[in-house]
Amino acid sequence: MNLELLIQLLVNGFIVGTLYGVVAMSFVLIYKATQVVNFAQGEFLLIGAWVCWWLLTKYQLPFYIGMPITLAFMFAFGVALQVVVLRPLIGEPIISVIMVTIGLSTVFQALMKWIFGTNLQPFPQVFAIQTVTIAGLQIQSVYLLSLVVSFAMMAGMAWFFRATKHGLAMRATASDQQVAQSLGISVENVFAMAWAISAVVSAVAGVVVAVVNGVSAGLSAYGIKVFPAAILGGLDSIGGAVVGGVIIGLLENLAHFVDSQYLHWGNLYEIAPFYVMIIILMIKPYGLFGTRDIERV
């Protein structure tokens, strides 16, 4: 048994897992606030990363200017998406809304390929990449950075929901829309805000992944990995999404370890989360922290 490889993979898994957690968190945010299952979550990462890449390479903007512009753009994009596409569908059956987000995901994915091509583009070097040795493990500084950014975003999200007025309004809307409306909360604003925040947070995750691995259409795969993470954590629990993301990240790398050392099936890494998802749906469909009001029929 190759212990060193195992530990290295588990560290990687933890780092990737926190990113899954961040994306799953923004996915759950939309689900909780607006009851929409967003199949276009991965495209938020993709668009954010491409926009930032474009600003940094085409206009040679420094990162500390390019990044805020990207985030502002994603905020506007999230609001626009909600107002133009999803607002007309309020009150429609849930499957219509799901299908719209599937359609959107196809559109954005192909649009990004059309504009930016299909090749992997290296991200301009934003930070000097060094290798840090922690407890005998070689870790690249960008990975540490990604970890820090992920935790910062989780903490920011927690602060937003607990300490700000808008966060409180969002929580109220999530728990009961009619009551929230009667208390003077503009549910429309809350919906738009949820999409905007989700787009911004996902874009940050997208840029982080892009800094580490470069930008390509493959980024939208994160949007698919969100489902195992969110189902595992509980579809309506933001904390659960983070935990689910970390577990899925660890599990992926563990599957990779078992596969490369013992089984030699190849590709187990990519498919393991979906097996876990089926099992979770079978035995504990509300996930680890989700509300237990899902009715069995």
Added chain:
Amino acid sequence: MTSLVPAGDFRTTYAADTTIFPTVTSRNCAIAGIGVLCLAPFVLSQYWLSILIQIGYFAIAAVGLNILVGFTGQISIGHAAFFGFGAFTSAYLSTKIGIPAFFAIPLSGIATALVGLVFGLPAARLKGLYLAIATLAAQYILLDFFSRAEWFTGGIAPASAEPFTLFGYVLRSDRQYFYVVLAYLIVSYLLVTNLIRTRDGRALVAIRDHYLSAEMMGINLTKYRTLSFGLAAFFAGIGGALYAHYAQVVSNEGFGIERSIVFLAMVIIGGVGAVMGTLMGTAFMVLLPEVMEWISASLRGGAIDRALALNNNIAFLREIAIGLVIVLFLIFEPDGLAHRWRQIKAYWKLYPFSH
């Protein structure tokens, strides 16, 4: 049965209410339509014939998805994987085991239905969107299985399927195979149309409209949700098997999530819950890439072509078109082409005094 529709709703029996053909003329038109289609292989070129065959096998799979989406109100994002499973099963049964295609096609439909139930059972017991997520997993797991199981699919090398034989006579050309697809299409659409008229079909619709009321009226939700998911997978398998024996080579490509989204688009564009609409929706989605190909070919060399680099990016444009069509139809025409068709008919019924 009367030959004209009365100007009001005067039906007095349930039989009259659920009849497929309200008038003699509509029945005769349907028969004439099938007759015209039977003549198609003698008139049409190879290209058009292959498009018609494509519409045929996709429409069978799409009508299966419409049972799920339209009648039961569930959603599947893994339909293409089941379509692919049907194709591989039929290829396997016909080449490796030696079952003639005539029997292999229905058998692979049944096999696909069983596989569908494996994924559908956990999710069909849950409310709402869980089936969507389970089928997403099915999509990826089945695709992974196709690339892994070399004994079954040939792995990287494509699997081959025997041509369709009927009483020892081999149907090799498209012209002959067209009739096979047509026969399956007619039978499938008749089955699905009649399904809604039965007790089981009404149970499915009741679940879609209000699952709690349906349950209180004694409808077993688990049974009917699972049944509808099995039926959807069954028709996907039949469609896939027909595809396998048409192409005679089944490779791992074309069963991805993009194809599943196209199947959803067929159902949405045709009209959710509209059986004949599914046929229109399928025709629309099969013709859409062809039309885009013609447009880009006719613009070749022009200014628009140079500005957008159309020919290099036609694949992406096609994807964008598919996505846009889904979004726009859901926002502006949620009842699909079937609804538009009914409106056109209603307009001409009272022409020129339509108001």
